[in-house]
Each structure stands twice: as structure tokens, then as C-alpha cells.
Amino acid sequence: MTQKLIVIGAGMATGRALEHLFEADADYDVTLFNAEPRGNYNRIMLSPVLAGDKTYQEIITHDAEWYDANGVTCRFGERIAKIDPVAKTVTAENGDVLSYDKLLFGTGSNPFMIPLPGHDLEGVIAYRDLEDTQQMMALGPDNKVVVIGGGLLGLEAAAGMAARGVDVTVVHIMGHLMERQLDEAAGYLLRKALIDKGITVRCQANSKEILGENGQVKALLLDDGTELPCDLLVMAVGIRPNVKLAQDCGLAVGKGIHVDDQMVTSDPDILAVGECVEHDRAIFGLVAPLYDQATVAAKTLMQQEATFVQKELSTKLKVTGCDLFSAGDFADAEGREDIVFRDPARGVYRRLVIEKDVVIGAVMYGDTADSNWFFGLIRDKTDISEMRDTLIFGPAYQGGTPMDPLAAVAALPRDAEICGCNGICKGQIEDAIADGATDLGAVRAVTKASGSCGTCTGLVEQVLAVTLGDDFVIPAAQSICGCTDMTHEDVRRLIKSRALKSMPAVWQECGWKTSCGCHVCRPALNFYLLADWPLEYADDPQSRFINERKHANIQKDGTFSVVPRMWGGITTPDELRAIADAADKYMVPTVKVTGGQRIDLLGVKGEDLPNIWKDLNDAGMVSGYAYSKGLRTVKTCVGTDHCRFGTQDSTGLGIKLEKTLHGSWTPHKLKLGVSGCPRNCAEATCKDIGVVCVDSGYQISIGGAAGMDVKETEFLIQVATEDESIDVIKAVTQAYRENAKYLDRIYKWIGKVGLEWVKEQIEDLTIRQALVDRFELSQSVYRVDPWAEHVRKAETYQPIANLTLEAAE
């Protein structure tokens, strides 16, 4: 006997289920309800419709004829309002009551709208159906749109509208786009491609309020006060399974409608498929698994056996020119290895995550031609141990012998370009070698090859190796750490020449071999980026050693020491009292005078830090950076004020210097000394920068040390006025910040660049002034009291939870 099947929702999942039923001639009389005023269409093709690559007609999957031929009663534009599972009836919106033998849920999901103030204004929409798409298609070059959400949907909406000339800004709360599918490196490339399409991208942007006028959206206001004007605001921040109807009629519902492996809900006559279901704790937002569910549901309805099994999923973005692919699990973890391939020039990035000789995750950007092959390896859990060496290059390289890089260079023709920046080809380098150049430096000097950005250095060395044979050994330069083959110097040069302004940018463009660096390279990169781009780059506390992250020195027992700044070593009875009070109040076990004329409070408990800072702050003292790679102290002698030998006001100069330089980050610690006469009581000539005052002015010398190495400073310059001496010191500090390798003290840096070079920078007044200006620019951001800032987030110094009571239960 023909049974009655009522289907709720004409979506992608139910469309597929019906196809299976009719293909198998199942004996069902079907009534299809859909809240949208139309039948089944391919929802995922809305993006090409928006972009103008397809029309709505082209994405209809089932037309009137098809419904007709299969005897489907269509009730489009009608919502089902109620279900009575006992009487086995449904009630349509208009009150019609229909009975069923079997019911199939396919209600999909509802777009999630962040409940920001103003979210109900006219012109605030989601991206879900044809109506939304049409609203976006109605816009043109005079319109501005803000899209909240940098995930798949948000970006497709943004790209589609940008293709119509609309001014689009994407606002994303996370640090990089599509963070659930992409790692930081791929997210960086994607962002670059979208910016090229004219889309403005704002990551780490927190929406605060939607502003309107006469009930119509006008702008989006961000946390930081930025206002982004817009005529339409698209929210694409996620979806929630549409379960209201199921809940109301008493079906078991979690995040979605609970179904078993046969797609049957808690009621044996009701099935569910698609985004509205929850199967084995998972919910679904992509089509592939929904189609599997549809197949299973159709079989179940025909009393055949079938089981739904969750499979690996992959994601692609349907935006022309942004080829990306991600699948599986690509998080870093114990026992997992990464194979990363980056081709900065072509903007290609590939990363495979391997566990026990099986690929478990893949992220690709730029060249995704082989993604299906990689996806197959993930799905089939193929053992890749045999092809590991060439795996990352894709299927074309399997079976062949791996290329020897030197053979590849040897095979290059004479007119093959080696150095792109300077347009030098292989032949010119060979000629230079024939004329007697035997190492990289000589080739560079003669041809300029690899002299600019330096990325081709390896290639030039290979040409040398091929041409000279055994006479040339490729030098193994010290790389920063295991994450890269590049030296500190190479990376610094690239950060400047290519204007790299974020860590993911460096990782990608410099070909990092790990996904996100390590404790060795991250602090170095963090410093380089902030030194070169003080205004654009945001300091990353998580890439700092604890002393700098907490602005306190960690001790061997995990307690901290706190050193309030005493400008130029000068203090007052009030300050001393405040220090003594703080020491009492926080039970500081040791109070010690440091080698840099400061008072060190040793043994402060981590959670007390914000409090002790606050007390010291209130007494007028700021942090001492006594533990940072930055300016620590300026040691002074008493100078003219009290000493009978003093020639200049050394204490005053020390105070001035400390006030200008404090807060500045440097490659390594920076200590200064100022003595009032050549008797040098402040021991200024074993500091990084020392000033010895003389009758005729100020002798400035640099590169001293009194730590693991003991070194006397070298004379840099003598100047007549105090102001000029301050300028010189700012300029030297800036030159050191801009050029030195992280963790090189000044004396090591001078050993590399030569004192003469530093002198040239200082003696040329134009260069000196430019250095001073850049130093001041950076200090406009960094001359702050970190203590005061940290006091404001004091709660992060406390335990996040206290479970001592729980335990008592």
C-alpha cells in the first residue's frame, strides 16, 4: 500500500533523498513543504550567482516538471507549524492538518546573528538564501558593505560583492581568516589575495555596535572606536541547526536533532537529514556528508540496510583567484610531523601533517591542483613512508627519482635568470667565476647577484658549486633555529625590503619549516618586527620571555624580583619609604642594591606583582626594565653638583638619557653610564654606551661590556653640547635596533658591521637626524610604563579557578 511521506524543507539534503527514492521506485506519496517560496536548488552555488558567474535558473536542481513526473505535491512558501507525533499529523501555517506514515526533517540551519545592539536594523542580513543574495546583488559601486565574519561564507559574500564594484570591508575577530580551516600562513596568503581584489580586511577586530539612522543600518562601530560606514551589513558568523519544530514536538534534540546511524530520530517514524541533525555528537555544515545521509535515509525509508559513517571532510573556497584547500587535522601535536613547502614567489603554500607515516591533514594555498590526491591519502590512510621525500610535490613526482638540486642547476641554460632583483642570469655568474670570482662575496661584488633581497643566495652558491666543482664548499650559515635555513641577517633584510609586517608574513615569505615558529625564533621575529614597524606591528607578549612578558625578573624558585626605576640613580626619602613599605607589605625576603644603582625587591610572588606595582606606581615610581632586552639603567656619578672634579652635570645628563630611552626595546640589554670627568666613577667605559664628560664637552664611546666578556668601549665621537650628545646616543641606539641580530650586544654587532660604519652613520648629520626621527617615532609607542598597563589586567595574574572547595565535596 502506498505510504504517505511528508518532507519538511526542500533543501540540498532532502532533494538528494527524494532522488534516491524515486530512482528506486519507492512506493511513497510525497508532500514537500518549504519555507522558502521555491523548490530545491543548489545552495552552495549562491556564491557564483552573487559573483555574476551563474544565474539562479542554472542552479535549480529540481524543476516543476521533475516534481510533476514523480507526483510530488509541492507546498512552497509554506512552513510547517506543528507536528503531532502521536496522531502522526503535521499542521501547516494556514491550519491545514495532514497525516503521514513517515516524516522526513530537512530544516537546515539558521544563520547565527550576533546580538549586537542594532542587529535588528533594516539592512542587516545573513547570507543563507536567494533573498539575501538578491539584496547583495542589488548593490553597486556607490555602495559600501561591511561583512562580519572572515570564514568561508563571509569571504564568498565579500568577494562576490567586490566583483560588482562594491566597497567591501571584512571584519574578523580572529587573528587570521578562516581560522578553522587554515593555519596562519595560509590565512596570510588569503588575506593578501583579498586585499588585491580591493577588499579591506580587518582581523582581530571586535564589533561593538551597529549604528543606524531611521531604522536603517548606517555603520559598524568597533571596540577601538573605529566607525565603518555601510549601506548593508552582512553577518556571516556561523549557523545553528534549525531544531525548534523538532524540539516542540518532543524529539530528542541536542545541538541538532538526534539521529541514529539509519537517520532515524527518537521517533521511529520520523527521520532527519542535513544540517539540522546531530549524529554521534557531530553536526554538519558541508554538503558531502549530507548527501551520504540522504542516501542512508532513502534506504531506511525503503526498509533497506544502510549505515551513515562520518568521513573526513575538505573545504574549498569558491572565490576566483583564491585557491585554497584544507582537510583533516592540521594542528601541531606530539608525534606529528610537518612537511611544509613554500614558494614565496608564486604565493604557493602547502603543508602536510603526518602521523605514523599517514597523512592526517593538509592545508594548501595557491596551487591546489593536487588536493584531491592528497585528500585521497588522508581518507584512505595510505602509508606514505615510501614516497615521503617527494610527497609534498604531489602525484607527478611519485615513482620518479627525486631531483638532485645541483643537477637541476647544472641543467639550467646560460640565460636562465638567477637573481630576479638585479636581472642577473646564470651566464653572467659563470663569466664572473671564469674571471676569478671564487666565493659568494666576489660574485656579489662583480655581478650584484643576490645583493638585494638575498633570496637567491642559495641558488648563486649552487651555480658556484656546479661551476667550481670541489673547489667550492657551500658555507653553512648559522640559521636562526631549526624552523628556518635563513640567518638572522637574511630575515632582517627581507622584513625591510619586502615590508613584512606580521609573523605569518615572515613565516610564509621566508619559507619557515614549522607552522608557527618556536621559542628561539619567535622572540627574535617579534623584536625585528616591532623595531622596523613600530606603528604597524602589534607587540606579541606570547613571543616574549617571561621577564619581558611580566616586566619582572623570574628567579630560580619561580618568584619574581621587582626593580623600580630610579632615574639616573637618584631617589628620594619618600621613594625609599614607599619601597620599604612595599617590602614589608608583600613580605619581600630580600632587598638588594643592584649593580646598576637601583633597589631590587627579590622574592615577590607572581600573584602579588600587580599589587606591588600599583603601590610603587602610586608612590610615583615606574618599572625599571631591569630584566629586559631594552634600556635597563643609566649609571651616573655625582658630577658637578657635589664633586670637586666634575666638569659637567653627569647626573642630570643620565636622568635625561634615561627618560628619553626608557621603554625602548633593543636586540639585547642596553646599559649606559655617564661620568662627570675622566676619573670615570660611573665606570662608563665598560657600558654598552658610555659618556665621559670633559671640559670641552662629551666623549661618547660604545661597545663596552662587563659580563661574560669584559671589554672597554671604543671611542665614537666627541660633541660640544648636552643636546647633541643625547641625539648621538638616540641615533646609535636606533642604528643598533635596526641592524643588529637579536641577542647581539652592541660590541658583538660592532664586530660585524665595523666601528667605521657606525661612525659614518653618526657623523653624517642627515643620516643621524633620520635615525633620531625614527627612534622618536618608535618611542611614541613604546615610551610607556608597562606596570601601569599590567595593573589594569591584574586578574590575569591570579589563578583562573580555585578548585580547593570543589575538592572538599
Add this chain to the structure above:
Amino acid sequence: MTDWIDVAALDDIAPRGARLVKTRMGCVALFRTADDAVFALDNACPHKQGPLAEGIVHGKAVTCPLHNWVISLETGLVQGNDEGQVATYPARVADGRVLLDAGFIRARSAA
């Protein structure tokens, strides 16, 4: 079945950061990685009891702030040439909340 206790919001821990949870038997460190996984470990390095919560988190490892031993957040095992292991406890994230295994807390209070 595991009984999970909600201890905090994920956002209370900075990405690549750590926070402490107080228990009767001392503090346990909760780490959050760049990809938002959360791990709970004793806050003491096997070398000289360095406070791991103050270290630099990279990948799924933390580098001890005292002498740079690198410890796996997943297994607690010391990486590289050094040897040792830190106790780890079940932790997970659900709906933006950080959950700890209640059994672990009981174990730590019974001890």
C-alpha cells in the same frame, strides 16, 4: 563516563598563553595553544621545578622559563636530549568553556 567541571572561559587564557588553577595539592597550569587546544599539566618542570605557566608556548609544547627545557603539552614528556615527565590531566574545550576532569580534582584532593 568522565565528569567534566567547567573552570573558565577559553578567552580567559591568551592564545599561546597559560593560567593557573588552584587545587588543594598546589597549582595546575592550563595552557592554550594557537589553535585553541587546551592542556592541563603540573606547573613544575621536571628539571628544577620551573613554573611552566610562565614559559613560551609553541606548537603543542612549552619551553620552561628557567633553563629552556621543552615539554610536550600532550604527554608531559621532556623533548630532545633531556629526560623527564610532567603529570598531565584531562582537559578539553566545549562551547568556549574550558573543562577539567572532576576525577582529577578528587584525586588531587585525596592525596
